[in-house]
Amino acid sequence: MSRYPASKHFEKLYWKLKDLAPHADQNKSHIIVLSGERTGYRNDTDRELIFRQESNFFWLSGCDLPGSHLVLYYDFGRTSGSFKQHLFIPEEDPLEVLWSPAPPNMEEARKMYDVTEISFSKDFQSVLTDVLKNHPQHILHVLPSSSLYPSHPDTVATCLQPSTDQYLLTALHQVRLIKDEYEISLIRKANEISSRAHEVVIRLLGQGVRDLEIRSNGVPNGKKVNRPLMPHEWRIHHEAEAEAVFVASCRREGSIHQAYLPIVAASTRASTLHYCCNDKQFSWGPDIHSDADLEHDHQEVRMENYASDITRVTPVGNGGKFSPEARAIYATVLKMQLACIEAAKPGVHWDHLHLKSHEILVEELIKLGILVGDYKTVLESGVSAAFYPHGLGHSLGMDVHDCPSASKPTENKTIPASSSQNPEFYRYLRLRLPLAENMVVTIEPGCYFSPHQLAPVRNSPYINQQVLSRYEYVGGVRIEDVVLITANGCEVLTPVGKDIEWLEAVASGSI
Numbered sequence: 001m002s003r004y005p006a007s008k009h010f011e012k013l014y015w016k017l018k019d020l021a022p023h024a025d026q027n028k029s030h031i032i033v034l035s036g037e038r039t040g041y042r043n044d045t046d047r048e049l050i051f052r053q054e055s056n057f058f059w060l061s062g063c064d065l066p067g068s069h070l071v072l073y074y075d076f077g078r079t080s081g082s083f084k085q086h087l088f089i090p091e092e093d094p095l096e097v098l099w100s101p102a103p104p105n106m107e108e109a110r111k112m113y114d115v116t117e118i119s120f121s122k123d124f125q126s127v128l129t130d131v132l133k134n135h136p137q138h139i140l141h142v143l144p145s146s147s148l149y150p151s152h153p154d155t156v157a158t159c160l161q162p163s164t165d166q167y168l169l170t171a172l173h174q175v176r177l178i179k180d181e182y183e184i185s186l187i188r189k190a191n192e193i194s195s196r197a198h199e200v201v202i203r204l205l206g207q208g209v210r211d212l213e214i215r216s217n218g219v220p221n222g223k224k225v226n227r228p229l230m231p232h233e234w235r236i237h238h239e240a241e242a243e244a245v246f247v248a249s250c251r252r253e254g255s256i257h258q259a260y261l262p263i264v265a266a267s268t269r270a271s272t273l274h275y276c277c278n279d280k281q282f283s284w285g286p287d288i289h290s291d292a293d294l295e296h297d298h299q300e301v302r303m304e305n306y307a308s309d310i311t312r313v314t315p316v317g318n319g320g321k322f323s324p325e326a327r328a329i330y331a332t333v334l335k336m337q338l339a340c341i342e343a344a345k346p347g348v349h350w351d352h353l354h355l356k357s358h359e360i361l362v363e364e365l366i367k368l369g370i371l372v373g374d375y376k377t378v379l380e381s382g383v384s385a386a387f388y389p390h391g392l393g394h395s396l397g398m399d400v401h402d403c404p405s406a407s408k409p410t411e412n413k414t415i416p417a418s419s420s421q422n423p424e425f426y427r428y429l430r431l432r433l434p435l436a437e438n439m440v441v442t443i444e445p446g447c448y449f450s451p452h453q454l455a456p457v458r459n460s461p462y463i464n465q466q467v468l469s470r471y472e473y474v475g476g477v478r479i480e481d482v483v484l485i486t487a488n489g490c491e492v493l494t495p496v497g498k499d500i501e502w503l504e505a506v507a508s509g510s511i
Contacts, residue, residue, distance in 0.1 A: 004062025004304075005182050006114040009175070010072055010085055013060065016171040017141065029073055029138035031131060032168060033160065034060065035150045036068040048100075050257065054150050055398040056143065056172050058305050062113055065089050065103055069124045069152075071131055073138075085115040086131075088124045125155045132159060141168040173406035177395060178438045183306060184484060187396070187440055188493050190255065190303035191482050194310050195496035197249035198297060201242050202314045202506045208235040209320045210509030239264040239278040242297065250301050259307035259400045264297055266316060270475035271450035273390055282316045294326055294475060307400050309442050310494050311480035313503075320508025322500065325471045329447050330500060332364040333477045336445040340392060344443065344483060344490040350431045354392040357445040358384050358425055365447075369467040378462045382424035386457045387449070391429035393442035396482055402440075407431045435485045440493075444480030449473075 017030050036057040040049035053064045061070055069088040074081055089109055092102045103109075109118050119127060132138065140163040143149040152160060179187070236242050242264045250258070261276040269275050294313050301308045313330060315322045322330060336357045343353055362379045365371040365387065371378050378384075394400075395407040408430055426432070431441060449472040457463060481494040497503065505511040 002182075003112070003114045005180065006060055006062045007083065007085060007116075008180065009059055011083055012175045013171055014072075014074055014083065016175050017167055020167045020171055021139065025139055029076070029135035030141060031135060031138050032060075032070070032072040032141045033128065033152070033156075033163070034070040034072075034143065035152045036061075036063065036070075037066060037150050039066040052257065053305060055305070056169075056176075057150070059172070059176055059398060061085070061087055061115065063087060063089065064305070067121055069121060071124075071128055073131060073135065082116075084117065086117040086119065086127055087113055087115040088119050088121045088127070091120040091122065124153065125159065128156055128159050139164060141165075143169055170405060173403035176397060177403045177406045178436060179397060179440050179484075180438070183397065184438070184440065186303050186306035187308065187482065187484075190301045190306055190308035191310065191493040192495060193250055193253045193255050193303065194301040194308040195494055196253070197246045197301070198310060198312050198496045199506070200249045201236070201246050201297060202312070202503070203509075204234065204236050204245055205242070205314060205316055206320055206507050206509035208237075208509075209317070209507065236282070238281050239266055243278045246297070255301045255303050257302045259302045259309065263311075265475070266294065268449070268473065268475040270294060270313070270477070271448045271453075272476075273446075273448070294322075294330075294477065305398050307396055307398065307402075308482055308494070309396055309400050309444075309480060310482065310496065311444060311478045312496060312498060313477050313479065314507045315504065316507070320506075320510075321504050323474075326474045326477075327500065328368055329471065329474050329477050330479075332361065332368075333445055333447050333479050334498065334500075335364065336360045337443055337479050337481070340443050340445065341481070341483060341490060341492060344435060344441075344485065345488060346437050346485060347434055349434045350392070350429070350441075351426065353443075354429060355425060357392050358388065361388055361445070361447060368471075369464055370471060371462055372464050373462050380422060381460075381462055382422040383457055383460050383462045385424040385427070386453045387447050388445065389428060389448070389450075389453055390446065391426075391431065393444050393480070393483075394430035396440050396442055401430050404430065407433060409433070437485055437487055439485045441483055441485065442480055443483050444478055446476060446478035448476035448478075450476070 014030060018026050021030070034057050037052065037054045039051055041047060042049055051066055057070065058064065060072065061068070067090045071086040073084050075084045090103050092105070104112060106118060132140070140160065142160060142163045142165050144165040234241070234245070236245065243262045246262060247258065262278065263275050264278045265272065265275040266280060266282050269280060294315060297312045297314065315326065339360055340353045340357055343356060359379060362371060362375060362384050365384070366375060366378065371383065395402040397403065409432065435441070458465065479498055481492050484491045484493055
């Protein structure tokens with residue numbers, strides 16, 4: 001794959017900055033200063049934490065080195081102007097290379113990074129001083145001073161006065177919201193890796209269903225061995241084992257980190273939206289039970305800092321089959337998701353899709369007898385938010401919940417008139433925009449039976465509590481795919497299967 005297209009990203013950002021700036025300042029030099037993330041350490045120790053470059057810095061540099069800096073500007077020149085990207089990278093420390101790999105040398109760095117100039121970090125202050133001196137009529141843009149973003153070295157504090165943080169983050173989020181071809185290719189690859197890892201987990205669960213002796217004894221072919229089990233002999237009995245298999249599958253395909261903590265929730269634990277304890281045993285193993293857990297497998301993968309975000313639910317035990325209640329809830333959520341995918345295209349407002357998912361949920365829960373009453377009245381009551389409290393999805397890119405200030409604007413002026421005005425439907429939405437071509441979003445409706453969410457509506461006249469009690473053991477179902485908005489519709493980037501027949505065939509070990 002070619003170099004990360006940092007220069008094109010800067011050009012997009014520069015024109016957006018000019019648009020956002022006051023008219024009187026638009027023809028001034030717009031100079032951007034960013035510092036990358038530093039290596040973190042665990043509390044008061046010398047143990048390094050996993051390094052992850054700050055997203056905006058990476059988007060403008062393609063550089064994953066700790067302790068790096070950027071100075072970006074448009075040089076008007078004497079005859080013609082040009083975009084300038086000056087990257088500063090750490091110099092090799094002879095003492096440090098005893099413990100950690102050396103950073104690239106200058107020759108290697110020039111081949112790696114799509115920038116116009118590269119210097120060592122020790123030159124950051126002097127170069128910045130010269131750039132500001134050579135552009136006396138300028139606006140100096142920085143990210144907000146916050147623990148959310150890396151701080152600049154104290155040595156450049158004087159150079160950064162005066163500066164403004166009023167425009168840069170807004171501009172970055174707005175241009176990052178629409179992905180280019182290179183970014184889409186990375187997201188597509190992350191989804192392919194993650195999809196295969198999901199299927200590996202489901203298939204390994206299916207092996208446990210198929211091989212009763214292995215499920216009973218926890219050893220290959222029912223024979224105890226005085227050695228560690230080999231990977232092909234592993235069977236999944238605990239949530240943590242499913243997580244470990246998933247991560248191992250991703251690592252072997254080149255995805256080094258998870259986008260955030262994996263969620264592997266079985267049984268009623270699936271009603272906790274961001275459950276990440278992953279420390280409980282499935283009900284069927286190692287002792288065999290006749291009841292069926294649902295494994296709620298929500299995993300995210302990072303590929304060169306770009307994420308996937310996928311959720312799959314699979315039956316565990318019960319011969320790899322859904323129980324009648326679990327099948328009904330799964331079919332409901334799948335219907336919600338497929339309808340929203342079908343309707344997703346440029347110009348469609350996200351609020352409209354989110355409401356559509358609630359409309360289908362209410363229709364189906366009335367059919368099951370969980371909800372009672374006139375459809376329109378039940379919908380407008382907002383009671384379905386107790387079963388489905390979160391938003392339909394979110395923007396995705398380098399961050400799982402990508403570009404928050406752009407994807408959920410403070411003033412939602414473009415909400416469709418046809419949308420319900422009940423605020424319960426929109427309380428936790430992370431995206432409230434019309435869709436646009438080359439946006440990447442997740443579509444992830446769900447239906448949950450959380451005792452905490454249901455507590456306030458236990459006395460609702462729209463809920464048949466007797467019928468509800470038969471479904472609460474299901475815990476929860478969420479189905480999540482990553483979707484690319486195309487010119488006339490959308491493309492699902494998540495290839496792992498989700499229809500009931502395929503899941504039951506894999507979960508039972510029959511295919």
